[in-house]
Amino acid sequence: MPISLATLETIVRTAGAVAMGYFNDIENLAVNKKAARDLVTDADVAVEHHLKQALAEHCPSYGFWGEESGQTDDQTSRWIVDPIDGTHSFSKGQYFWAVSVALEIDGELVMGAVYAPALDDYYCAEKGQGAWKNGKRIHVSGETCLAASMVSTGFACLRQYLEDNNLERFCRIAQATTGQRRMGSAALDLCTVADGQVDAFWEQELNLYDVAGGALVVMEAGGTMTDFNGRPGVFPKQILATNGGLLAQILPLM
Numbered sequence: 001m002p003i004s005l006a007t008l009e010t011i012v013r014t015a016g017a018v019a020m021g022y023f024n025d026i027e028n029l030a031v032n033k034k035a036a037r038d039l040v041t042d043a044d045v046a047v048e049h050h051l052k053q054a055l056a057e058h059c060p061s062y063g064f065w066g067e068e069s070g071q072t073d074d075q076t077s078r079w080i081v082d083p084i085d086g087t088h089s090f091s092k093g094q095y096f097w098a099v100s101v102a103l104e105i106d107g108e109l110v111m112g113a114v115y116a117p118a119l120d121d122y123y124c125a126e127k128g129q130g131a132w133k134n135g136k137r138i139h140v141s142g143e144t145c146l147a148a149s150m151v152s153t154g155f156a157c158l159r160q161y162l163e164d165n166n167l168e169r170f171c172r173i174a175q176a177t178t179g180q181r182r183m184g185s186a187a188l189d190l191c192t193v194a195d196g197q198v199d200a201f202w203e204q205e206l207n208l209y210d211v212a213g214g215a216l217v218v219m220e221a222g223g224t225m226t227d228f229n230g231r232p233g234v235f236p237k238q239i240l241a242t243n244g245g246l247l248a249q250i251l252p253l254m
Ligand code: 2AM
Pocket: 037, 038, 039, 067, 082, 084, 085, 086, 087, 088, 154, 155, 156, 157, 159, 184, 185, 186, 187, 203, 205, 206, 207, 210
C-alpha cells in the first residue's frame, strides 16, 4: 500500500479533531443549503480541505473526489472522501456522524477509514487484511433468523422526490424483523453492520463518497455488499449490506 493504515489513521483522526472544533461550538455554526434538504457547513468544507492537503502530501500523484470540492481528473488511483457524513445530525449537535475516507485503485476499494469523532469510534479496513474498530478486529454478526434481526436504513431518497422512496420497503422489512434503526450516516451505518451492532443496512440514492469507506469495512468484516437484486458490489443508488447469513432472506423483501 502507498500509505499505512497507521498513517491514514493519524490523518483521519486529525480531520475528526477539526470537525470537533466546530461541533463543540455548534451554536455559532452557519448551516447553508446546497439544495433543498441538502446541507453544508463550514465544518464540511474545512475537514475536506484538511484531508485533501494531508492525503496529497503522502500520495501526490493520486486523484481526489470529495463531496464538497468535487473530482480531480486522475481516476486510476484516488481518494474518495466524505468530510462529514451525517451533516444534518452534526448540525443538530447529535453524535452519529463520521469522516469517511476510501482509497480506490483501478476501480477497486483497497483502504477504508470511517471515524465518528463525537463517539471516538474509529473503523478501518484494508483489502484482504481485515477490519478493525478502535484497534480490535471486528466481524459481522452470526444472526441467521430474519425475524430475530436488527436492521437499519436511511432515507436519502426522500430528498430526491422519487416514487420509490423506501417507505413501503421499510414497512415490509420492519414487520419481518425485531429491531429497526434510522441513524442518519450511511458511512457509519455500514460500520455498525461490520461490527455486528446491526445485522443488515440498506439505503438508496446515495453517492460513492457516502459509502466507499464503510463498504470496504463491511466486506473485510465478512459481510456482503450487493444491490437490491443481490448483485455483488458497491452500488450507491441501491446499497444493501448484510452479515451474509441474512442475505437470502432479506432479498425477497427488497
Ligand atoms: P451527508 O450527511 O454527507 O449529506 C442519510 O440518509 C444519508 O443520506 C447520509 O449518508 C447523508 O450524507 C445522505 N444525504 C444527505 N442529503 C442527501 C441528498 N440531498 N441526497 C443524497 N444523499 C443525501
